[in-house]
Amino acid sequence: MPVASSSRRKANTRRMNSSDIEEDTFTQPQADDDVESDHDRPRQSKRPKKEVKNETKAARKQRAVPTKADANDEEEDSNEDERIDVDDFPDQPLRKDQMTMLNNIAKDWLKMEQTIGQHWGALRDVGSAIAETADGDEENDNLDELEQVARDIIDIGAEMKSHARVLEGLQQKILQGDEVTKAGDVYISGVKESKKEYAKKTTRQKYAKDENYKDFKSAIYEVQHPATAMPPITDFIPKEDGDDSDDDDDLEVGGVTQNYNCPITLTLLVNPLTSSICGHSFSGDAIKHSFPRPGMAIKCPASGCNKSFKLSDCKPDANLEKKVKAFKRRADRAAEDSDAEEVIE
Template identity: 45%
Template sequence: MPVASSSRRKSARSRREQSSDRIEEDYPSQHAGNNDDVEGEDDEEAQPRRKLKQEKKTRKQTRRDSESDNDPPAVADDDEDDRIDIENFHDQPLDKKEGGKLSGIAQDWEMIRKQIHQGSFSLAKEVATSLADVLEGDNAKQALSEVDGIMKTLIDIDHEMQSHEKTLSGMHQQLLRGEPVEGAIDLYEKEVKKRVDEFNDRTTRKKYGSNDQYVQFKQGIFEVQNPGENIPPINDFIPREEGDESDDDDELEIGGVTQDYKCPITLRMLENPMKSSTCGHAFSGDAIRDYLKRSPTTGKSCPAAGCSQKLTMAMLVADSSLEKRVKLAARRAQRDEDDSDVDDDEVIE
């Protein structure tokens, strides 16, 4: 038994020594490919990997150098043939495909103009009638003169905006006819200036006397200050200038306007007035509805004396501006009546 045990120990020790020798022989060959400094150990796969690592290091270093450099990158000069001679590069002619753009810009001008038209003109007229109602004498003249200047300025701006709109529309029509538009910028600027200059060269009567907004503005003031009286021709409010026709000829053409605040149906002061878009006569809202209730669509003759125009509900529109003037005129008439009663009492005493 002791002999057998000794033999087994020698055999085990011999196997461990052989295993250790095999590990030492295999170890260098397994790690030789990862040691870049070992001469003669490179294989074909190791070389591309080292080359790739070196390229990555080079790119990183180049990127860091570029980020640290504050100078802007150099721009290569274009070839002489690729450069555009801006000084001698003229506007190119517009063709049909640009016509839609011109039409869109013209519509933008129209939209802006109408917004100003609806807001500013109405405000100026309301301010003027209110001042005419509460002020008298020199105070009224001064205040109304200032509002008159504002109204004329609004009309000037409105015409200038129309000049832009009409010029663009004209260029659009030219393109639709197949005619190219040469020098579009110069043509546009010259045409707008021409239209504005022509308007500014007109006399005051020719600029404002035929403008519906200005006519309504002056008539509204007169109605409030002179309730129940006939409104004179517009030229009575605008002094004659050189270049205007004679006043007699103008009156024959234009004539006076009579504003009656009584409803032709009820013969009382207008209430919630509605005005005909065809003949211009105004009626109390309830009265005209009752008049047309049996034939609202087919219509009936206008109930105003001497008018033969056909009238339907579709032709009637509510007139808030007229309603306000009616109230102001009624209030002013009441004040005049009260003042007259006071004067009569003083005479009696």
């Protein structure tokens, strides 16, 4: 029993020590008569404190892990730091390695001008169609509106070309070793100056020498005045102050009556081919049979032409083919009207 008693005392000692350690936790001291109920009272340990410590560490780690919002804030701060202050950013002169960029931009302007120019054929066809059906003031008003569209296309094309010219001028300065600073201001100023110079031109100077415009006017005139040669384009544009100094006015000659007959067959052109050497056109089959052998050059069959060309120089002419068909349609209509008048008489 002494052994048991000794063990009991040790156990009590351990419990007392535990109680001593935890007495700060309790608000009331324990009475002596409560010792016997020590077994019933839940033992207090350091685990809650450890859990508090663990929770504190977990919270600390949670705060250490950046959230998505924190990352966005950091990214915004980084962007704020890296953002360039354009107003205070020093101007940088153009470098030679930037010439390719300037050249490509200039080409883009010219490509846009060429793209717009591709619509001249449609504009010419619409003008011819309106002229064929014109029978009053309304149709004439439509032709006037179409005329303005044609001039607007030339004006827009001139502005696009001015952009390309200014960029090409910047390239030339760089090639010459000139320092080009404030390139943006120089570019904008150059385009504005070019537009001012264009605006000073007279109507004749803007449009009379444009080949697409001449072709447009010729297509309409041909419908309105069949079998009549079109006069010089300047006859359609009143003279203005400044035209007196235009030396090319003296060189303007009247047009010629459009002949849609093949110089070889002397009949209307069929599937026409046009020589890129002299500009004369022929029925496709007729000119093909004029060459003794492939690759051989022959003298142009058109009367008065001394040029020579190969079959490879003759290209299909879709625009001319449309004109021939329109001419044939008008001729057939005129013949029908003439027959109808004879029957009435």
